[in-house]
Amino acid sequence: MLSTTQTQPCVSYLREVFKPSHGATTLHQSKITSMTTYADFNAFVSDFWSQAAYPQAQEHKYQCYSWTPTLFEESEWKPKSKPDAEPKQGLWRVGEACSGVVTLGYFDLDNHQDGHPTVTFDDVNQVLRGLGFSHLLYTSYSHLRKDGRHKVRIVIPLSRDVDYDTMFLLFVWFNDLFNYQLDGSIYDPGDHLYGPCFEGERRAWLEGAALDVDAILGLVESLPDEALEYAKRSEATDKSTRVLTPEELATLRLQMASMDVASGVGLDNPKYCKPSWLDEHDTLYKGGSHRQTLMGTLSRIWLYSGTSLTFGEMRSLQFDLDGRWGYYCQRTYGSGALADDLRSVMSLTGTASPLSDTQLRDYRLEQKMKFLASKRRA
Numbered sequence: 385m386l387s388t389t390q391t392q393p394c395v396s397y398l399r400e401v402f403k404p405s406h407g408a409t410t411l412h413q414s415k416i417t418s419m420t421t422y423a424d425f426n427a428f429v430s431d432f433w434s435q436a437a438y439p440q441a442q443e444h445k446y447q448c449y450s451w452t453p454t455l456f457e458e459s460e461w462k463p464k465s466k467p468d469a470e471p472k473q474g475l476w477r478v479g480e481a482c483s484g485v486v487t488l489g490y491f492d493l494d495n496h497q498d499g500h501p502t503v504t505f506d507d508v509n510q511v512l513r514g515l516g517f518s519h520l521l522y523t524s525y526s527h528l529r530k531d532g533r534h535k536v537r538i539v540i541p542l543s544r545d546v547d548y549d550t551m552f553l554l555f556v557w558f559n560d561l562f563n564y565q566l567d568g569s570i571y572d573p574g575d576h577l578y579g580p581c582f583e584g585e586r587r588a589w590l591e592g593a594a595l596d597v598d599a600i601l602g603l604v605e606s607l608p609d610e611a612l613e614y615a616k617r618s619e620a621t622d623k624s625t626r627v628l629t630p631e632e633l634a635t636l637r638l639q640m641a642s643m644d645v646a647s648g649v650g651l652d653n654p655k656y657c658k659p660s661w662l663d664e665h666d667t668l669y670k671g672g673s674h675r676q677t678l679m680g681t682l683s684r685i686w687l688y689s690g691t692s693l694t695f696g697e698m699r700s701l702q703f704d705l706d707g708r709w710g711y712y713c714q715r716t717y718g719s720g721a722l723a724d725d726l727r728s729v730m731s732l733t734g735t736a737s738p739l740s741d742t743q744l745r746d747y748r749l750e751q752k753m754k755f756l757a758s759k760r761r762a
Contacts, residue, residue: 385603386516387543390594393428394421394487397435398450398477398576410446413576416475419455425541428488429520429588436579437522437586445525445578452576453488453539456481457673480676482573484721486551489540489595490577491558492524492567495533500563504534505585511561512540518592523584537577541594547720548573550597552615557600560611568615640730643696651704656693657685666708674712675725681705682729691730698726 396419400412418435422428436451459481460471475481495502505523512519517540524535538558546554552571559566570577580586651657661684670676682702686693693701702722706713713722 385596385599386593387596387599388593389543390425390541391487391543391545392421392423393425393453393541394455394485395419395428395435396452396455396475396477396576398452399435401447401449408443408447410444411448411450411578413446413450414461414476414478416456416477419475421455425488425518425594426590429590432520433580433586438579438582441582442525445581448525448581449579450576451579452477452574453490454486454574455483456574457483457675459673459676477574477576479573480670480679481673484547484573484675484717484724485545486548487542487545489538489542489551489554490570491538491540491555491562492570492577493534493536493538493562493565494526494567495535495565496567497564500565502534503536503562503565505536505587508536508538508562509587509589512538513589513592516592517541517595518590520588522580522586524578525581525584527584537580543594543596543598546597547718547724549724550601550720553604554595554597554600556611556615557604557607559614560607564610564614636730639693640695640727642694643699644694645696645700646694649693649697649700651701656689656701657681658688661685662708665705674709675717678702678705678713678722679725679729682726686729695726695730698730699723702726 396416398411398413398415399417400415401409402412403409420431420435422431432451436449438448442448456475456477458474459476459478460473461476461478462469462471493503493508505521505527508521509519520539522537524537526533527535548571552568555566555568555571559568649656651662661681665677665681668674668677670680682698682705685701686698702725703714706722
């Protein structure tokens with residue numbers, strides 16, 4: 385489970401706080417103020433407290449700084465309260481601009497399961513030291529404020545970069561380790577964690593090693609059934625979103641599982657792709673972002689086809705579209721992240737009724753679990 389090598393931590397910080405016309409000083413939760421790549425975990429820890437910890441007493445939990453262990457491309461942003469406002473260009477914490485590459489293991493202990501033993505700050509420290517993982521711990525603003533529950537943020541070095549779905553699988557293993565008391569809702573692209581509060585416990589132990597990602601993934605498949613029951617990411621309810629019927633979901637699963645590519649499916653076939661779309665694609669019509677533009681063009685093709693294409697056909701089209709830029713997205717984000725982007729695109733049904741986040745995430749988890757099981761049997 386331990387690795388003598390580790391990936392370089394790449395971290396985005398959000399440190400802009402402002403005072404609205406009504407209310408107390410609060411964090412701007414979209415604006416990234418700096419991005420830093422560190423030589424190793426020790427260098428990250430030595431800088432973290434000064435970068436992420438709030439420097440004075442807080443009136444409430446949103447008067448703080450925050451951070452996330454990934455980087456972002458420039459993108460456009462406008463406040464949700466002003467949909468007609470002119471978009472601002474810059475570094476914004478939005479999922480579409482996220483690199484999709486996670487460089488640190490991160491977990492949020494909130495002790496939300498009443499039927500399971502409570503885990504304390506000291507428990508976490510002792511367990512991680514016993515396992516030999518270097519780590520950084522700090523308590524959140526809500527620590528001990530509700531029924532004396534310990535609220536602890538956990539950060540661990542990784543042997544290699546991971547995508548968000550792989551990070552979620554690491555969460556599944558750690559959640560089993562810590563009595564199912566971890567929060568699984570923080571593993572979407574661009575999710576962030578509030579930094580250390582002005583008053584709270586902080587601890588770092590740097591004498592251990594990094595977490596061996598592949599070794600932990602090899603253990604996930606053998607976890608008890610109970611662990612998988614808690615392998616869910618919470619989802620905000622959206623009344624306007626129609627959940628797919630079992631028949632529709634079964635059809636989509638077959639499409640996502642198929643690597644077949646029919647003759648005639650290509651960018652030069654107007655049945656699937658309009659020539660004007662390629663012109664816009666080449667100009668990076670989605671705010672200058674390669675990844676957003678690639679997903680936008682693929683979404684157009686997917687819906688124009690009547691959501692009839694297989695994963696293999698969409699993958700082929702994605703490859704050809706990226707090839708028009710010299711395979712920029714493949715080189716920058718990797719095949720795993722692009723495959724996840726395709727699954728997100730194929731969740732669109734064409735009737736303003738996307739596959740729910742829970743269905744899509746459960747499908748991804750199911751596929752990754754099957755993949756891990758097949759590797760173990762090989």
